[in-house]
Each structure stands twice: as structure tokens, then as C-alpha cells.
Amino acid sequence: MTDTDVVNAWRELLSRHASTWCELDRELNERYGLGASEFEVLDRLAEGVKDAYRVQELGAMVFLSQSALSRLIGRLETKGLVVRSMCDSDRRGISVCLTDAGRELYAAAKPTHRSVLAASFADAPA
Amino acid sequence: MTDTDVVNAWRELLSRHASTWCELDRELNERYGLGASEFEVLDRLAEGVKDAYRVQELGAMVFLSQSALSRLIGRLETKGLVVRSMCDSDRRGISVCLTDAGRELYAAAKPTHRSVLAASFADAPA
DNA sequence: TTGCACTAGATGCAGATGCATGGAATGTTC
């Protein structure tokens, strides 16, 4: 793989990322008042096997700094989509858990999310 | 391509984008005081066939809003890496052109950029 | 128990981004 190949691959990735992310952000925001990052967190919470996750567990899944994630969870909590609760086993930790409203909004938004992705990956499947 | 496939592909893309971008940003900032977006603009300016580009031409290449690009160019100008000048053919437009300092810094930073990309794409070439 | 290093998460702050808007120049229509 030459230098140029790598650069081209990177630009291709940048392009796909930017257009998809931007579209997701616009659609989710407009219809459900959700940012793309926020949906990403809801997605992990909803699909998970557990019904509550530690903040640091979520941090390992989404690509945000610890501070950004903390505030994002704060926003979700303000919107009533998740609740924070103290972690029993380690009282420094915070458990994050979807509320019913959160589960509902997620279920409503999920088709939009998937359909944007499908459209975005349709023209040049990875 | 199933729904799950698409989601997985998207997450793979997110992951690669985040780690690569983050690494680029850190390395370029630390060594050359450049943000990843800023390098991206310098890259387009330096490799281009023309020696000056309209702001809107750059806008079509990098994935930034028009306002973000305008400010980014402002930062580059403050650092003395580019100059803005009125466009002759259309006096609404602005031509952006690398300075010698800009060309030098770009040449210095380019190997770092390429090497980060190479490392990032080495483990799973697209 | 006390002391100290370490970890989890929250927050002050500065910087970057996007949206909406503004001013200036251009093009269009009559």
C-alpha cells in the first residue's frame, strides 16, 4: 500500500464519516431532538445485555472523552431518557440506566438511524 | 447487507475515524501546533495544481461548515501560514494562498501525518 | 487506625463547530 493509497483511503473514510455523521445528526436532531453521539449512547444502552452500565463501560464503547461523556449523560438525564444512580459495589461509580421514556424514544429513533446508515452504505458497501 | 452488517460497518468506521483523527490531532498539535483540520487544509493547498484556492473550493474538499472553514483560515493566517487576498474575477470571493512559512511547516509536518496514517491503516487495510 | 497513592466521575475553562444572520458584490429582470 503506497503512501498515496493510504491518503486516499483516509480521505474516503473522512468523506463517508462526515456525510453520514452529519446526516445522522440532522435527522435525529430534527425528528427526535437527539444528537448523533447521544443516539450512540442510547444504542449501546438499549442493545446491551445488562440494564445498567457504568460510565466507564460506556466510555469504552463510544469515542468521547470522559468529560464529554459525563456531560452527555447529564443531557440525557435532563431530557429524562436515562437515570444515574450510585453503584453499589463501588460508590465512586455511576450506573446509567434507560428510563421508559428513553427506551421509547430510542425505539422511535432507531429506524431513522438505520435507514440513514443503510442509505449511506448503499452506494459503496464496505 | 443486513441491518446488523451496516451497523457493524458503521461502528468499525467510527472507531477507525476516531482513533486516527485523535492521533493525528495529538501528534500534529504537539509537534507543529497544527490541528488535524488545519493540516487537512494545508494539505489541499500544498498538493494543488493552483497556487491559490477560493474559500469555497476548499470548502468542497474538507468537511467543515462554511463558518468553521472561514475561522480556520483566519487561524492559519494569524499563524502566518496562509494569506487571504481579494479575488480579482469576483470581488466577493477570497483567495487563499500558502506562504513560504506555510509551505515549510507543511513539509515538516507531512511525514508525521503520513506515518500516523500508515500506522493506523496497517492493521486492517481498507 | 492513619496515611498515601490511585480511580471514578463532575466541572471550570478555553477552543472549535454549526446555525443563523449580516454586509458586500454579482446577476437578473424589467
Place this chain on the structure above:
DNA sequence: GAACATTCCATGCATCTGCATCTAGTGCAA
């Protein structure tokens, strides 16, 4: 040429992000 719509870039503003730091809780060692 006058009036109006449109395009180009800059900027006010709110929001999101990361870095550095802070507080609270944990674990270990003497």
C-alpha cells in the same frame, strides 16, 4: 438603470468537546 434575488465570506451566539483539575471513594501498607 433600479429593484430584487442570490452568492461569497465574516461574525454573533449557543453548543459540544477536550484538558486540567477537583472531590469523593477505594485499596494498600505500616
